[in-house]
Amino acid sequence: MGIEREIKLALPADQLDAASHWFVTRTGSAGQPVALTNIYFDTPALTLARSKSALRLRHTPDGWLQTFKTAGNAASGMHSRHEWEMPVAGEKLEIDTLLKACDEPTVAAALRGAAPDLIELFRTNFTRTLWQLDSHGSSIEAAIDQGDVIAEVNGETRRAPILEVELELKSGDEAALHAVASELCANVPGLAPDDISKAQRGYRLREK
Template structure:
C-alpha cells in the first residue's frame, strides 16, 4: 500500500500558458504531455462511493493500470489517501490481484462485496503535462490536467471540464509540497485549493 500525498489547485483557463511556462522554467525542461483515459467503476447502488473509495482502469502510455483509492483526507487542496495500483492485461479489472495487494481490511472488504455488481459509471479523459521539480531535496511531480469528465445517464451524455494542477510528492518531505504551491501561487494569479477529486466530480456529474 502506498500513501498518496498531493496538492490540487484549480487553474483559470486564461492562466494555462503562464503556468506551463512557469513549470518549464522551474523544472528546467519542457513539459511531457501524455494522454490518459480512465474508466471508473461502482455498483448501481454506489457501494464503493458509500465506503469512501474509488476504483478505476487507466490507459496510459505504458499500458493499462487498475487503481483503487480511499477518499482519505482533503484540506486546503492537500489530499492524503491510501492507493493501490498495478498493471493489468487489458481493459478489464483484475479483482483477485487487487484483493491480494490490498492490505487495508475495510477497503478490501468493500471491493470484495462490490465485485459481483461492478459497472462502468463514468470516464475521465484528459491530457496531462508533466514536470519533475526538485524542492529542498524533495522530488515533486507537477502536472497540468486538461480534459473532461463524461457520464452517460439514462441515454443523456453529460460532460464537465477538467482544468487543474496537481503537485504530487514522489520523495522527500511533505513541506516541499507547500513550498512549491506557495511559489506557484505567487507567480500565477487565480489559483485556488481544490478538495474535490476527479472521481468525486464524476459522481457529482451523474447526480446532476
C-alpha cells in the same frame, strides 16, 4: 500500499499559459504530455462510494493500470489517501490481485462485496503534461491536467471540464510540497485549492 500525498489546485483557463511557463522556467523542460483515459467503476447502489473509495482502469501509452483509492483526507487542496495501483493485461479489472494487495480491511471488504455487480459509471479523459521538480532534496511530480469528465446517464452524455494543477510528493519532505505550491500560487494569479477529486466530480456529474 502507498500513501499518495498531493496538492490539487484549480487552474483558471486564462492562466493556463502562465502556469505552463512557470513550470518550463522552473525545470528547463517543455513538459511531457501524456494522454490518459480513465474508466471508473462502482455498483448501481454505489457500494464503493459509500465506503469512501474509488476504483478505476487507466490507459496510458505504456498499457493499462488498475487503481483502488480511499477518499482519505482533503483540506486546502492537500490530498492524503491510501492507493493501490498495478498493471493489468488489458481493459479488464483484476479484482483478485487488488484484494491480495489491499491491506485496509474495511475498503477491501467493500471491494469484495461490490465485485460481482461492478459497472462503468463514468470516464475522465484528459491530457496530463508532466514536469519533475526538485525542492530542498525532495522530488515532486508536477502536472497540468486538461480534459473532461464524461458520464452517460439515461441516454444523455454529460460533461464537465477538467483544468487543474497537481503537485505530488514522490519522495522527501511534505514541507517542500507546500513550498512549491506557495511559490507557484505567488506567480500564477487565480489558482485555488481544490478538495474535490476527479472521481468525486464524476459521481456529482451523474447526480445532476
